[in-house]
Every structure is written in structure tokens, then in C-alpha cells.
Amino acid sequence: QVLLQESGPGLVKPSETLSLTCTVSGASINSYYWTWIRQPPGKGLEWIGYIYYSGSTNYNPSLRSRVTMSIDTPKNQFSLKLTSVTAADTAVYYCAKVGMGVIDHWGQGTVVTVSS
Amino acid sequence: DIQMTQSPSSLSASIGDRVTITCRASQSISSSLNWYQQKPGKAPKLLIYAASSLQSGVPSRFSGSGSGTDFTLTISSLQPEDFATYYCQQSYRTPYTFGQGTKLEMK
Numbered sequence: 620q621v622l623l624q625e626s627g628p629g630l631v632k633p634s635e636t637l638s639l640t641c642t643v644s645g646a647s648i649n650s651y652y653w654t655w656i657r658q659p660p661g662k663g664l665e666w667i668g669y670i671y672y673s674g675s676t677n678y679n680p681s682l683r684s685r686v687t688m689s690i691d692t693p694k695n696q697f698s699l700k701l702t703s704v705t706a707a708d709t710a711v712y713y714c715a716k717v718g719m720g721v722i723d724h725w726g727q728g729t730v731v732t733v734s735s
Numbered sequence: 736d737i738q739m740t741q742s743p744s745s746l747s748a749s750i751g752d753r754v755t756i757t758c759r760a761s762q763s764i765s766s767s768l769n770w771y772q773q774k775p776g777k778a779p780k781l782l783i784y785a786a787s788s789l790q791s792g793v794p795s796r797f798s799g800s801g802s803g804t805d806f807t808l809t810i811s812s813l814q815p816e817d818f819a820t821y822y823c824q825q826s827y828r829t830p831y832t833f834g835q836g837t838k839l840e841m842k
Contacts, residue, residue: 663822663833663834663835663836664779664822664824664833664836665833666829666830666831666832666833677829679829679830680736680830681830713778713779715778719826720767720769720826720827720831721769721781721784721785721826722769722771722779722781722824723781723784723790725778725779725780726778727777727778728778
């Protein structure tokens with residue numbers, strides 16, 4: 620059973636950097652693509668980007684200038700950094716596993732609020 | 736970006752009803768279309784992938800069809816646990832994009 624768990628601060632100040640980590644169990648991170656998706660309160664889903672175990676990445680152009688994803692294979696973790704956050708970045712952030720573009724396993728999500 | 740448009744945005748139905756939700760892509764995406772169910776406070780759950788393939792463990796009352804630009808999700812006989820929000824997602828090209836969601840409510 621593949622399980623994913625997000626972790627990181629729930630409150631980030633405007634202009635600072637949002638940092639989240641996803642810990643994967645039940646699957647080796649040395650396979651598949653791993654992705655981040657977010658959902659602002661009461662709104663729909665936005666794909667942020669994905670990372671492969673090799674370290675190759677693909678980011679949503681709408682966020683590309685502010686996003687960095689990384690992977691830590693010994694720890695079976697991958698991470699998200701989003702710089703220069705504003706209130707518009709307030710959302711539930713999900714990490715997930717991707718196979719051929721299909722998001723087949725999701726973490727439970729973590730709420731991140733941007734506020735001073 | 737490929738735009739995904741779902742209709743309706745909300746839908747009221749009763750237990751036992753047959754329900755159909757439509758998703759339209761702004762350009763052809765072949766069969767690269769996936770459906771997810773999301774309940775309040777929970778992560779989305781994969782129901783259908785590649786337009787018509789049922790994810791393991793998903794009840795057979797859920798089915799998907801379509802190709803190109805027009806797709807449908809059908810629930811053959813609505814059950815109490817099916818009241819939720821449904822999203823389509825294209826996996827044809829990045830950035831992956833989702834429909835705006837269809838909220839299925841009890842009549």
C-alpha cells in the first residue's frame with residue numbers, strides 16, 4: 620500500500636518561502652514521478668509540477684519562476700519550495716504519485732496559510 | 736494550456752438515479768482523461784483513468800467514456816457515499832489541468 624504524508628509549517632509570512640516535504644512509504648521513490656498539487660479554499664485543483672527520481676523536473680509555467688522541487692532517495696522523500704509567497708498561495712497542498720500522468724495515490728494534504 | 740470544462744457545475748440527484756457528468760477539453764487529448772472523486776476535507780481519489788479504465792477497488796457503477804475532446808463520467812445507480820465533488824484531469828500534456836469540478840448533492 621502506497622502512503623504519502625506531507626509535512627511542513629502551516630503558516631508562512633508574505634514574501635517568505637513555503638517549504639514542504641512528502642514522505643513516501645510502501646513504494647520506492649526510485650521509480651515513478653512524484654507531484655505536488657494545491658487547492659485554494661473552496662476552489663479547484665492546480666497542478667504545481669512533478670519530479671522524477673533522477674531529479675528531472677517539470678513545473679507549471681504559471682509558478683515556474685518561484686518553484687523548486689527536490690528529491691532525497693535515501694530518505695524516500697521529495698520536497699517543494701515556493702518562494703515569495705502571497706495570500707494567493709494559501710491552499711491545501713497535496714503530494715502524490717504519478718503514473719503516465721495519472722495521479723493514483725495522494726497524501727492527505729496539508730493546509731498552508733500565508734499571513735503575517 | 737489545455738482548458739478543461741465540466742458541466743454541470745452542480746447537480747442534485749436521488750439515491751438510485753443514473754448520473755452523468757461531462758468534461759470537455761479545449762483541444763483533442765486522445766484518451767488521456769482521468770476522473771477523481773473528492774469528499775469534504777479529504778484528498779481526491781482516482782476513479783477512472785485513460786477515459787474508461789476503472790481504477791482497482793472502485794465500484795463498477797462508475798464508468799467513463801469518450802475520446803478526443805468530449806468525455807463523460809456515469810454513475811449507474813447513485814449510492815449515499817457517492818455524494819461528493821468530481822473532477823476531470825487531462826494527462827495528455829503538461830501542465831496537467833483539471834476541470835472546475837462538479838458538486839453532486841442529494842435532492
